[in-house]
Amino acid sequence: MTNQATAVVLLSGGLDSATTLALAQRDGFVCHAIAFDYGQRHRFELEAAARVAQQQQAASFRLMAINLAAFGHSALTDTAIAVPEGESGAGIPVTYVPARNTVFLSLALAFAETLGANDIFIGVNSQDYSGYPDCRPDFIQAFERLARLATRAGVEGAAMRIHAPLQYQSKAEIIRLGSSLGVDYGLTRSCYQLDERGRACGLCDSCRLRAAGFAAVGIPDPTPYQDRP
Amino acid sequence: MTNQATAVVLLSGGLDSATTLALAQRDGFVCHAIAFDYGQRHRFELEAAARVAQQQQAASFRLMAINLAAFGHSALTDTAIAVPEGESGAGIPVTYVPARNTVFLSLALAFAETLGANDIFIGVNSQDYSGYPDCRPDFIQAFERLARLATRAGVEGAAMRIHAPLQYQSKAEIIRLGSSLGVDYGLTRSCYQLDERGRACGLCDSCRLRAAGFAAVGIPDPTPYQDRP
Numbered sequence: 001m002t003n004q005a006t007a008v009v010l011l012s013g014g015l016d017s018a019t020t021l022a023l024a025q026r027d028g029f030v031c032h033a034i035a036f037d038y039g040q041r042h043r044f045e046l047e048a049a050a051r052v053a054q055q056q057q058a059a060s061f062r063l064m065a066i067n068l069a070a071f072g073h074s075a076l077t078d079t080a081i082a083v084p085e086g087e088s089g090a091g092i093p094v095t096y097v098p099a100r101n102t103v104f105l106s107l108a109l110a111f112a113e114t115l116g117a118n119d120i121f122i123g124v125n126s127q128d129y130s131g132y133p134d135c136r137p138d139f140i141q142a143f144e145r146l147a148r149l150a151t152r153a154g155v156e157g158a159a160m161r162i163h164a165p166l167q168y169q170s171k172a173e174i175i176r177l178g179s180s181l182g183v184d185y186g187l188t189r190s191c192y193q194l195d196e197r198g199r200a201c202g203l204c205d206s207c208r209l210r211a212a213g214f215a216a217v218g219i220p221d222p223t224p225y226q227d228r229p
Numbered sequence: 230m231t232n233q234a235t236a237v238v239l240l241s242g243g244l245d246s247a248t249t250l251a252l253a254q255r256d257g258f259v260c261h262a263i264a265f266d267y268g269q270r271h272r273f274e275l276e277a278a279a280r281v282a283q284q285q286q287a288a289s290f291r292l293m294a295i296n297l298a299a300f301g302h303s304a305l306t307d308t309a310i311a312v313p314e315g316e317s318g319a320g321i322p323v324t325y326v327p328a329r330n331t332v333f334l335s336l337a338l339a340f341a342e343t344l345g346a347n348d349i350f351i352g353v354n355s356q357d358y359s360g361y362p363d364c365r366p367d368f369i370q371a372f373e374r375l376a377r378l379a380t381r382a383g384v385e386g387a388a389m390r391i392h393a394p395l396q397y398q399s400k401a402e403i404i405r406l407g408s409s410l411g412v413d414y415g416l417t418r419s420c421y422q423l424d425e426r427g428r429a430c431g432l433c434d435s436c437r438l439r440a441a442g443f444a445a446v447g448i449p450d451p452t453p454y455q456d457r458p
Contacts, residue, residue, distance in 0.1 A: 066295055066336075071343040098342035099335060102379045106328060106335040107295075113327035114300040133384040142378045146371040150331045155362040 004030045007119040007163075008112045009058070010104055011035045013048030015188045015210060016123035016166055019178035021056050023165045024121045026181055031121070033058040034111055036104055038097070039069025044198035048189045055184055064107060068097055101134035105143050105162065112160075113151050120147075121163045127170050140164045171213030179219060186222035199226045233259045236348040236392075237341045238287070239333055240264045242277030243419045244439060245352035245395055248407035250285050252394045253350045255410055260350070262287040263340055265333055267326070268298025273427035277418045284413055293336060297326055330363035334372050334391065341389075342380050349376075350392045356399050369393045400442030408448060415451035428455045 007029035011017045024031050035049035046063060053061035101124065108120045124135040133139060144162040148154035166174055178185065190210045191200035200207050202225045214221035236258035240246045253260050264278035275292060282290035330353065337349045353364040362368060373391040377383035395403055407414065419439045420429035429436050431454045443450035 062299075064296065064299065067293065068339060070291075070293065071339050097339075098381070099339035099379055102375065103332075103335040103339055106332040110297060110300050110326075110328035110332055133381060134379045136378070139375070139378045142371070142375040146331065146368070146375050149365070149368045149371045150328055150363045152327070152362060 004028055005119060006030050006032065006059075006115055006117040007121055008108045008115065008117055009033050009121040010108055010123065011049040011052060011058075011061075012123070013045035013052065013188060014123070014190045014206075015171075015178070015185055015213075016125055016174060017049075018052045018056070018123075018183050018185070018188045019174050019181070020121050020123035020163075020165060021052065021058065022178055022181040022183050024119075024163070025056065029119060029121075030059045032111070032115060032117070033061045034108055035061070035063050036107070037063055037065045038100070038103075039067050042194045042196075044194045044196070045189050048187055048198070051187045052184075055187055062111070066103065066107065068100065068103065071098060099134070101132075101139070102143070105147075109147050109151065109160075113153065116153070118153055118158045119161050119163060121165070123166050124164050125166045125169065125171075125174070127168065137164070137167055140167070170216075171209050172216035175213045175217045175219060179217070184222075185214075190223075195226050197224075199224045201226055233257055234348060235259050235261065235288075235344055235346040236350055237337045237344065237346055238262050238350040239337055239352065240278040240281060240287075240290075241352070242274035242281065242417060243352070243435075244400075244407070244414055244417045244442075245354055245403060246278075247281045247285070247352075247412050247414070247417045248403050248410070249350050249352035249392075249394060250281065250287065251407055251410040251412050253348075253392070254285065258348060258350075259288050261289045261291070261340070261344060261346070263291045263293060263337055265336070266292055266294045267329070267332075268296050271423045271425070273423045273425070274418050277416055277427070280416045281413075284416055291340070295332060295336065297329065297332065300327060328363065330361075330368070331372070334376075338376050338380065338389075342382065345382070347382055347387045348390050348392060350394070352395050353393050354395045354398065354400075354403070356397065366393070366396055369396070399445075400438050401445035404442045404446045404448060408446070413451075414443075419452075424455050426453075428453045430455055 007024050009021045009024050009031045011033045033053040112120055126136050140162050147160035154160050190206045192204040192206050193201045200223050211221055236253050238250045238253050238260045240262045262282040341349055355365050369391050376389035383389050419435045421433040421435050422430045429452050440450055
């Protein structure tokens with residue numbers, strides 16, 4: 001009988017976090033998944049997160065409500081701001097949600113502390129999302145340092161660890177890795193403007209990165225797309 | 230006409246955060262107050278926070294729901310764990326809520342980012358609450374460092390600041406300071422087990438510290454207490 005370590009894994013319903021869960025499980029962690037209903041435009045991605053947790057046999061799945069939309073100022077929570085289509089420009093995109101990963105990691109830390117877990121997994125990626133400040137390695141390292149100072153376990157000497165195993169991977173590398181671990185990407189959604197049936201637009205930044213990843217690996221893209229005129 | 234800086238101030242309904250708001254206002258900040266409904270046992274402290282914000286003329290008051298009670302493991306959110314009465318022991322008390330200040334500061338940071346504010350005020354105090362890991366100066370400094378890496382403003386070169394002006398003050402010093410700034414401590418509540426009418430128990434750690442503070446300053450304690458047999 002092995003004594004497995006417990007981890008908290010952030011799930012978004014997307015491709016990266018599903019792969020991150022598979023990696024944490026491969027590395028022997030008993031994984032408790034958490035997803036956040038933060039006022040995002042569409043609910044389908046939360047259903048996708050629940051399906052991923054179930055299909056990959058997470059130890060538990062928890063959905064937590066936190067109304068970041070009340071603060072506004074992002075195309076992902078504010079329907080008055082359009083999601084850009086086509087090539088992405090320079091700088092921080094309008095789809096950035098203020099302090100989102102800081103909030104999510106803080107809540108994951110609270111959850112980890114109550115579970116007695118010292119490990120948190122997050123699917124951030126600095127290749128594809130270099131425009132988001134809270135996806136960068138510096139940010140993840142700063143949060144890990146904070147976690148050691150912020151918690152009972154940290155104060156008592158435990159090394160709280162924030163794992164970002166996809167930090168330096170391309171979308172194609174992530175898809176290749178996840179496929180080898182049995183991730184069912186047909187369950188995941190990445191689109192910034194899913195329709196009510198969970199079909200992707202095929203035009204936003206996130207759709208373009210995802211489709212290019214499948215094309216580069218040579219795996220058929222399982223994403224259902226909207227019919228566009 | 231002066232161009233005043235904007236700040237976010239965390240309010241709890243307690244004595245320390247009311248004093249912190251008064252200090253931020255004295256220093257010229259236009260203060261937006263935020264309080265958290267995190268599943269605490271009693272609602273009266275949230276009403277106290279709203280009254281403090283109104284009486285001290287905060288620019289706005291916002292109450293945000295975040296269900297930390299779902300994670301359990303604290304006497305402040307879990308009615309199955311008794312609040313200790315009498316002298317406090319060594320170590321981290323059972324009234325510690327896992328990662329609470331990390332979560333609160335993260336949400337304050339999201340709010341600050343949408344306001345375009347670079348300053349956040351929090352009433353933590355390492356004299357009275359040395360048992361809470363997330364009240365210590367190291368923690369506050371680590372969060373400030375994180376905030377600079379986590380936000381659009383930080384990435385663009387702004388110095389995000391986490392102000393903890395009461396960090397090294399005794400309860401008596403805080404009361405003396407707040408009184409000189411016109412804080413109405415009769416509106417505030419500090420008790421861990423308020424009754425439904427907002428009356429304090431007079432027995433928990435927080436009540437004892439508060440009462441001793443008023444006694445040391447020689448100001449009549451305006452706290453309404455429960456009648457005990």
